[in-house]
Amino acid sequence: MLQFYLSVLELQTSVCAPIDASRWVAVSADPGGDTPRIQLEQLPLDELSVEFSTFCREMPETAPDPVSWAARAVTRAESRTQVDLLLSLLTGGEFATLGGALACEPVPLAFLARAFLSPMAEALSALAPTGAPARAPVCPQCGWPPQVSRLEDESHTQGMRRLVCAFCAAAWGFPRAVCPACGVSGDDGLVFHVDESLPHLRVEACKTCRHYLKSVDLRVLGLAEPLVDDLATPELDLWATEQGLDKIAPNLLGL
Ligand SMILES: [Zn+2]
Numbered sequence: 256m257l258q259f260y261l262s263v264l265e266l267q268t269s270v271c272a273p274i275d276a277s278r279w280v281a282v283s284a285d286p287g288g289d290t291p292r293i294q295l296e297q298l299p300l301d302e303l304s305v306e307f308s309t310f311c312r313e314m315p316e317t318a319p320d321p322v323s324w325a326a327r328a329v330t331r332a333e334s335r336t337q338v339d340l341l342l343s344l345l346t347g348g349e350f351a352t353l354g355g356a357l358a359c360e361p362v363p364l365a366f367l368a369r370a371f372l373s374p375m376a377e378a379l380s381a382l383a384p385t386g387a388p389a390r391a392p393v394c395p396q397c398g399w400p401p402q403v404s405r406l407e408d409e410s411h412t413q414g415m416r417r418l419v420c421a422f423c424a425a426a427w428g429f430p431r432a433v434c435p436a437c438g439v440s441g442d443d444g445l446v447f448h449v450d451e452s453l454p455h456l457r458v459e460a461c462k463t464c465r466h467y468l469k470s471v472d473l474r475v476l477g478l479a480e481p482l483v484d485d486l487a488t489p490e491l492d493l494w495a496t497e498q499g500l501d502k503i504a505p506n507l508l509g510l
């Protein structure tokens with residue numbers, strides 16, 4: 256799976272990186288109110304469906320069969336359907352109907368849209384103004400839930416916790432002892448599970464809502480890459496599943 260992820264990164268570099276997202280900052284940025292600061296559904300999805308089709312056509316051979324199947328179906332689909340797939344991902348829509356129309360499973364369709372759009376979300380998130388530090392449980396830039404939590408020492412705070420967005424990779428400060436899924440802290444809140452072979456990682460699991468996410472301690476391993484570490488440690492997800500825990504946000508590979 257990690258091999259497949261690396262080939263997806265290469266594909267993102269060749270197809271998505273050349274798309275100049277900076278020209279869409281004006282349409283996508285919303286600096287006011289409680290809404291996320293970037294409005295990705297405002298992107299010119301008609302225009303992007305051309306590159307999305309290329310992205311699906313060039314899906315690497317290392318892809319799992321359901322992904323290859325879905326990628327071929329999207330490549331053959333009409334541009335209206337391709338736009339609908341992208342819009343579904345950006346508006347939290349469901350993929351079952353589109354999956355029915357394309358004769359493929361919903362999960363790989365969502366994967367294709369997310370893998371294609373996340374580099375643009377990342378670029379726009381980095382360009383959009385960041386306002387006052389948020390303490391929200393969802394990404395202040397794009398509104399997606401956190402993928403992973405990271406701990407590091409900062410000038411004012413030892414062991415500062417930041418949540419890293421599952422879509423645009425923005426990081427924002429969040430209280431250390433609070434569950435991002437339900438807001439509970441204290442005795443009914445988070446418990447931590449550490450695997451001895453991975454000392455810089457731990458599973459933060461909530462006793463109340465039974466959700467979890469992984470936490471990467473950059474003070475233990477300064478060169479750790481939280482989003483990659485999350486993908487590279489399926490054994491921790493397996494452990495969590497066995498405990499009856501649900502991840503707050505599955506990563507790109509669906510773990
Ligand atoms: Zn985000």
Ligand SMILES: [Zn+2]
Binds near residue numbers: 466
């Ligand atoms: Zn909780």
